[in-house]
Amino acid sequence: MNIGPYLLPNACFVAPMAGVTDRPFRQLCKRLGAGYAVSEMVTSRPDLQDSLKTTRRADHAGESGLIAVQIAGTEPQMMADAARFNINRGAQVIDINMGCPAKKVCNKWAGSALMQDERLAIDIVSAVVQACAPLGVPVTLKMRTGWSQTHKNAVQIALAAEAAGVQMITVHGRTREQGYKGLAEYDTIAAVKAAVRVPVVANGDIDSPQKARAVLVATGADAVMIGRAAQGRPWLFREIAHYLATGTLLAQPLVPAVKHLLLDHLQDHYALYGEYLGVRTARKHIGWYVRALPGGEDFRAHINTVDDCQEQLAAVAYFFDALHVCMDRLPVPELQNNYPLNLETTP
Numbered sequence: 001m002n003i004g005p006y007l008l009p010n011a012c013f014v015a016p017m018a019g020v021t022d023r024p025f026r027q028l029c030k031r032l033g034a035g036y037a038v039s040e041m042v043t044s045r046p047d048l049q050d051s052l053k054t055t056r057r058a059d060h061a062g063e064s065g066l067i068a069v070q071i072a073g074t075e076p077q078m079m080a081d082a083a084r085f086n087i088n089r090g091a092q093v094i095d096i097n098m099g100c101p102a103k104k105v106c107n108k109w110a111g112s113a114l115m116q117d118e119r120l121a122i123d124i125v126s127a128v129v130q131a132c133a134p135l136g137v138p139v140t141l142k143m144r145t146g147w148s149q150t151h152k153n154a155v156q157i158a159l160a161a162e163a164a165g166v167q168m169i170t171v172h173g174r175t176r177e178q179g180y181k182g183l184a185e186y187d188t189i190a191a192v193k194a195a196v197r198v199p200v201v202a203n204g205d206i207d208s209p210q211k212a213r214a215v216l217v218a219t220g221a222d223a224v225m226i227g228r229a230a231q232g233r234p235w236l237f238r239e240i241a242h243y244l245a246t247g248t249l250l251a252q253p254l255v256p257a258v259k260h261l262l263l264d265h266l267q268d269h270y271a272l273y274g275e276y277l278g279v280r281t282a283r284k285h286i287g288w289y290v291r292a293l294p295g296g297e298d299f300r301a302h303i304n305t306v307d308d309c310q311e312q313l314a315a316v317a318y319f320f321d322a323l324h325v326c327m328d329r330l331p332v333p334e335l336q337n338n339y340p341l342n343l344e345t346t347p
Helices: 023-031 052-057 076-088 111-116 118-135 154-164 187-195 209-219 236-246 255-290 296-303 309-326
Strands: 012-014 068-072 093-098 139-144 168-172 200-203 223-226
Touching (some): 012 023, 012 236, 068 076, 076 093, 093 118, 118 154, 139 154, 187 200, 187 209, 200 209, 223 236, 255 309
Parallel strands (some): 012 223, 068 093
16 A cells, blocks of 8 residues: 555554654564554644654654654644654654543643544644645544544544545544543444545554454455554564465564564664663563563563663573573463454454
8 A cells, every 4th residue: 555655565554652662663663564653643842842752752763664753733833833844854754643542642632632623633634734745745644433432523534634635544443532441443444444535544452463354354444553462562563464465374483583672672772762761661661572471570570670771681681591491482472352353254
C-alpha cells in the first residue's frame, strides 16, 4: 500500500506510543519486519518545541525508512505550524493524534477528546493538510471509534477527514471511554473502511500473526498497526509479515538472538537518553522482554535496582546466558486476548 507517493514494504505497522516508540525502538521494529513506524506524539506548543523531551521524541537521526511524526494539539493554526516545523526537521509524513486516551492529554481537549468536537477536529485536519500539501507531505489521522459507547462517530470523522485531504486513517477499535480496557471491536473499523477510499489501518488487540490476518479479513483494512503486543516482542512484526505473505508461522526466536537484540537496543537507548535517564527508562523495556520467561519476575525486580549502564548490560547478558542453558528458543507466548473473532473459521 501507499501513503501518498510512498510505497510501503508491507502491511504491518508500529503504533505511536508515548514513552515507547522512540528512535531506538522504531529502528529495532523496522529491522525486525515492521513496514512503517510513527513517532511517539510531539506537542504542537511552540514553547515546548525545543525542550529536551520534545527534541528526543523528534530525533530521527540515521533512522531507516519513511519518517512519520505524530503531532498533538487543539488549535488549527498551531497544529499547522507544528506540521511545518517537523517537516523542516525531516518528517516525510505528518500524523494527527486523535486517538490518545490519556487524561493529561484529553483534559486539554487534545487526542481522542477532539472526537467530541467534530468541527474543531476537521478544522485541525484541514489546517494541517493545507500546510503540508504545498510541501508534498501526506497527512494521516489516527483516531478511536468515538468518545463513548453511545457516541461512536469514527465514520463521520473519517469521511470529513478524507474530504479534507487525509491520505490514510488508522482506527483503534476502542472508544476514549474504554481507554485500554475490555476488548477492541472491529465492526466500526470495517464501517470506516467501507465508507472511505483512502487506506484504512486496523489497530487494537492484535498480538499474533493469526489475529492479524483475522482482523484484516473481518475489517477489509489495508494494514494492521501493533502497539502494546510488540513491547518486549519486536520480532512480532517479522512473524506477522511472514504469515501474511506465506500462511506459515515462524519458529520462536533463539535465546542468544534475543539477548543480542536486547543488548543492541539498550546501547542505542543509552546513546539517546544518556546514562542517568537511559538506565532508568530502559528498565521497562527489559521488563517487557523477560516478563513471561522463567525467572523473569525476580530478574525484573533486580534490574529495577540497577542504576549503572554497564551493570545493566552485564545483568541482561547473564540472565539470557543462564536461560540458554535451559532452552534454545523462547517459549510460545501465552496470548491474553479472548478473541472476538473465531480464528478457526476465519479464512
